[in-house]
Amino acid sequence: MSEQTTNPIEVSGLVKTFGRTRALDGLDLSVRTGEVHGFLGPNGAGKSTTIRILLGLLRADAGSARLLGGDPWRDAVRLHRRIAYVPGDVDLWPNLTGGQAIDLLARLRGGLDRARRDDLCDRFDLDTSKKGRTYSKGNRQKVALVSALASDAELLILDEPTAGLDPLMEAVFQECIFEAKAAGRTVLLSSHILAQVEKLCDRVSIIRLGRIVESGALDRMRHLTRTTIEAETARPPAGLDGLPGVHNVRSEDGRVRFDVDGEHLGAAVHRLAEFDIRGLVSQPPTLEQLFLRHYGEELAENGVPVEQAADGDAARDGGEK
Amino acid sequence: MAAATEAPAAAALRGDSTLTGTGTLVRFMLRRDRIRIPVWILALTLSTLMTASNLRTTYATAEGRQSRAALVDSPAGIAFSGPGYGLDDYTYGAMLANEVLGFVAIFVALMSVLLFTRHTRTEEEAGRAELIRASVLGRHAPITAALIVVGGANVGLGALMTLALGGSGIETVTWPGSLLFGASLTAVGLFFTAVAAFTAQVTEYGRGAAGMAGAAIGVAYALRAVGDIGDGALSWLSPIGWAQATKVYVDDRWWPLALAVVGAAALLAIAFAVTTRRDVGAGLMPPRPGPRTASPFLSTPLGSALRLQRAGLLWWSVSMAALGAVYGAFAGDVQDAVGGNETIQEWVQTVPGSDLTERFLGVIMAMLATVCGIYAVLALQKPRGEETAGRAEPVLAAAVSRTRWLTGHLVVALAGSVVVLLLSGLGVGVTAAFSAGDAGLLYAMPGAALAYVPAVWVTAGAAVALFGLAPRAIGLAWAVVVYAVVVTMFGGLLQFPGWMNDLSPFGHVPQLPGAGMSWPPLLILTAIAAALTAVGLAAFRRRDLTLH
Numbered sequence: 001m002s003e004q005t006t007n008p009i010e011v012s013g014l015v016k017t018f019g020r021t022r023a024l025d026g027l028d029l030s031v032r033t034g035e036v037h038g039f040l041g042p043n044g045a046g047k048s049t050t051i052r053i054l055l056g057l058l059r060a061d062a063g064s065a066r067l068l069g070g071d072p073w074r075d076a077v078r079l080h081r082r083i084a085y086v087p088g089d090v091d092l093w094p095n096l097t098g099g100q101a102i103d104l105l106a107r108l109r110g111g112l113d114r115a116r117r118d119d120l121c122d123r124f125d126l127d128t129s130k131k132g133r134t135y136s137k138g139n140r141q142k143v144a145l146v147s148a149l150a151s152d153a154e155l156l157i158l159d160e161p162t163a164g165l166d167p168l169m170e171a172v173f174q175e176c177i178f179e180a181k182a183a184g185r186t187v188l189l190s191s192h193i194l195a196q197v198e199k200l201c202d203r204v205s206i207i208r209l210g211r212i213v214e215s216g217a218l219d220r221m222r223h224l225t226r227t228t229i230e231a232e233t234a235r236p237p238a239g240l241d242g243l244p245g246v247h248n249v250r251s252e253d254g255r256v257r258f259d260v261d262g263e264h265l266g267a268a269v270h271r272l273a274e275f276d277i278r279g280l281v282s283q284p285p286t287l288e289q290l291f292l293r294h295y296g297e298e299l300a301e302n303g304v305p306v307e308q309a310a311d312g313d314a315a316r317d318g319g320e321k
Numbered sequence: 322m323a324a325a326t327e328a329p330a331a332a333a334l335r336g337d338s339t340l341t342g343t344g345t346l347v348r349f350m351l352r353r354d355r356i357r358i359p360v361w362i363l364a365l366t367l368s369t370l371m372t373a374s375n376l377r378t379t380y381a382t383a384e385g386r387q388s389r390a391a392l393v394d395s396p397a398g399i400a401f402s403g404p405g406y407g408l409d410d411y412t413y414g415a416m417l418a419n420e421v422l423g424f425v426a427i428f429v430a431l432m433s434v435l436l437f438t439r440h441t442r443t444e445e446e447a448g449r450a451e452l453i454r455a456s457v458l459g460r461h462a463p464i465t466a467a468l469i470v471v472g473g474a475n476v477g478l479g480a481l482m483t484l485a486l487g488g489s490g491i492e493t494v495t496w497p498g499s500l501l502f503g504a505s506l507t508a509v510g511l512f513f514t515a516v517a518a519f520t521a522q523v524t525e526y527g528r529g530a531a532g533m534a535g536a537a538i539g540v541a542y543a544l545r546a547v548g549d550i551g552d553g554a555l556s557w558l559s560p561i562g563w564a565q566a567t568k569v570y571v572d573d574r575w576w577p578l579a580l581a582v583v584g585a586a587a588l589l590a591i592a593f594a595v596t597t598r599r600d601v602g603a604g605l606m607p608p609r610p611g612p613r614t615a616s617p618f619l620s621t622p623l624g625s626a627l628r629l630q631r632a633g634l635l636w637w638s639v640s641m642a643a644l645g646a647v648y649g650a651f652a653g654d655v656q657d658a659v660g661g662n663e664t665i666q667e668w669v670q671t672v673p674g675s676d677l678t679e680r681f682l683g684v685i686m687a688m689l690a691t692v693c694g695i696y697a698v699l700a701l702q703k704p705r706g707e708e709t710a711g712r713a714e715p716v717l718a719a720a721v722s723r724t725r726w727l728t729g730h731l732v733v734a735l736a737g738s739v740v741v742l743l744l745s746g747l748g749v750g751v752t753a754a755f756s757a758g759d760a761g762l763l764y765a766m767p768g769a770a771l772a773y774v775p776a777v778w779v780t781a782g783a784a785v786a787l788f789g790l791a792p793r794a795i796g797l798a799w800a801v802v803v804y805a806v807v808v809t810m811f812g813g814l815l816q817f818p819g820w821m822n823d824l825s826p827f828g829h830v831p832q833l834p835g836a837g838m839s840w841p842p843l844l845i846l847t848a849i850a851a852a853l854t855a856v857g858l859a860a861f862r863r864r865d866l867t868l869h
Binding site: 048052055056057058059076077078080081083085087089090091092093094095096097099100101102103104105106107108109110128129130131133134144157 | 619717
């Protein structure tokens with residue numbers, strides 16, 4: 001009963017080393033009941049290692065991890081009845097059909113809803129009579145997804161579940177996640193498809209080098225970070241550069257464009273008003289910009305200017321809206 | 322139309338043909354196999370050379386060699402090794418021709434099949450061939466390149482074998498004979514390269530292609546065994562029989578090798594024709610659809626383990642029963658064939674109250690039992706394979722404990738080895754009962770087989786313990802079974818010291834029906850097997866899963 005009040009996933013100070021590599025370096029993560037939680041980070045940041053510790057497949061070196069109120073290593077079997085997992089790279093048994101693999105995995109977990117299974121196979125357009133060795137990557141992924149989604153698990157742990165799916169199937173997947181959420185299930189969605197996370201997730205945690213560098217509700221995170229302002233003024237604005245929290249000022253043909261930190265937004269707009277605003281577009285930061293803020297160093301090392309990378313995408317998004 | 326007629330001309334000018342890119346592919350394959358091919362060639366050459374020099378030290382006298390000839394001249398000896406040329410004057414060369422050439426030929430065939438399949442069908446199955454075929458590459462280039470590489474490996478092996486044996490300085494192992502010995506191996510290798518080229522067209526799966534070609538090797542060995550015992554006609558259908566028909570070091574006949582060359586050319590012609598007519602990735606046999614749902618039993622750890630190991634268990638059951646039946650058939654001939662031999666009589670008298678037939682069957686059963694140990698180790702490689710391939714991960718992420726998952730595979734391996742043992746004993750029993758005219762053997766032989774259950778389980782236990790404690794070193798389990806096979810098969814022949822026999826779990830089992838039953842060693846072996854298994858299960862619960 002006490003499990004009702006605790007978070008489905010509660011991790012603190014998690015450390016895992018492989019030889020000399022420190023895959024997790026004091027990771028904290030909490031996922032609340034009923035939310036879709038985005039777990040963001042590039043390859044090698046430690047997402048899969050975290051998930052595999054939560055599944056009791058790896059043992060943590062230090063720190064604590066609680067899954068549905070239990071110990072993921074000790075209570076693995078009991079806990080696994082209540083969760084469903086989809087790995088990012090699904091390998092199927094070459095001589096079993098997709099249908100057999102779905103049933104096998106679901107029944108080992110404790111059973112599946114036959115009607116929902118067949119419905120999901122239809123929606124994902126999956127031929128269940130083909131042998132595992134003949135499936136493409138996308139189809140192998142569908143097998144794992146159908147098996148997980150057809151179960152009654154209260155927590156879904158999805159590790160880059162849509163790698164290899166086409167856009168149509170991606171849409172079906174998003175629909176399924178909304179349904180799961182409506183049914184009161186909790187979802188941990190590890191991904192690096194930012195548009196997907198932006199659309200599906202209530203809260204996100206960004207992982208970098210084995211630590212969480214940012215965690216919280218997406219709306220709030222946006223608020224705290226830079227907004228892009230594009231304004232048309234009667235007179236060319238001056239002195240914006242000198243304002244605190246204002247970056248990347250560029251102006252042409254009476255239009256000005258700049259980024260401003262959340263807490264200085266008011267001052268910047270106030271200053272802009274002095275030049276007689278004719279048009280104003282304010283754009284909250286995209287998840288991509290949030291993400292790149294934490295990974296600026298790596299990009300810079302690889303020779304990609306961060307502001308440009310973020311700007312380019314912001315402009316594209318703006319164009320679509 | 323004009324364009325269509327011009328295109329081939331333009332292609333010819335640029336040097337484009339169905340073989341374009343073969344050279345690049347050959348270099349690529351050699352690069353991938355730069356360790357594999359030399360290891361095969363060196364291992365086969367060195368083991369042949371060592372066997373040859375062992376023969377010289379073991380049979381230093383003419384009397385010794387003639388007593389060996391008497392052993393080989395029995396139905397069992399003929400079935401096991403070769404037709405028996407030059408037995409009147411059994412020289413070292415004749416020994417190599419009769420007892421060694423056939424076995425080396427099997428391994429050369431195996432090398433050819435594995436290498437060829439690896440570069441052709443396995444590449445297609447994995448989808449890598451698609452990438453390669455999408456580049457500038459002629460339709461015949463992949464199969465031609467594989468043929469050049471594997472054919473070249475066979476020629477290289479034949480040449481090195483010639484040099485090694487010719488230069489060994491063993492009397493009667495002449496240079497012309499050694500050249501023929503090497504050429505015979507090359508011919509058998511080329512023939513089975515062609516067989517693999519054919520089977521690679523038939524099925525979509527690399528394992529299936531290699532399996533079919535491997536079965537052809539088994540058929541070739543069986544045909545010559547049956548043929549050599551009979552009138553020899555069937556031996557002429559076997560490529561291994563052709564190699565032995567050269568009577569190398571005795572008569573040095575070259576012409577039987579022409580059969581291998583013609584046969585290989587015919588198979589290759591078919592393979593080349595098919596390879597341009599079929600789709601990349603497709604085989605002649607279309608894959609069949611399977612059931613859309615899983616049965617409730619399949620969805621348990623035991624059920625899925627059994628399903629994954631079903632094909633292997635079935636093949637082992639059939640093969641061991643057949644192998645047992647082949648050996649059992651000699652039970653009636655043993656007394657006549659070697660009963661007069663004094664050494665043999667002394668050996669029989671070491672167990673009071675036994676007769677030669679029973680002692681012979683006891684030795685046969687010991688040999689078959691060690692082969693069943695191979696099955697046990699193979700079956701326990703399966704969970705490790707599932708783990709490293711990443712398929713154990715989703716299963717263990719379901720409500721399945723590690724102990725239950727591993728126990729599923731363990732039950733299949735332990736129960737499966739009982740089945741395989743029992744069937745090999747039954748195979749021996751049925752044919753021995755007819756051949757020796759003793760119906761009691763029908764029950765005695767399966768019973769004798771079951772006495773080896775604890776020894777096979779110790780082998781399995783070693784594999785499980787390694788799986789839990791040091792999964793990367795699970796290959797060491799092979800050491801146990803290979804040691805047992807070698808000591809059991811050659812321990813008596815090469816007169817190994819007693820402690821070497823004691824080190825093998827199989828060495829402690831009473832060789833029924835030729836020896837008295839003795840329970841204590843069986844109980845101790847069972848206890849060791851249980852302890853090893855418990856250690857393996859406990860250690861597996863404590864370690865990280867190997868993930869990729």
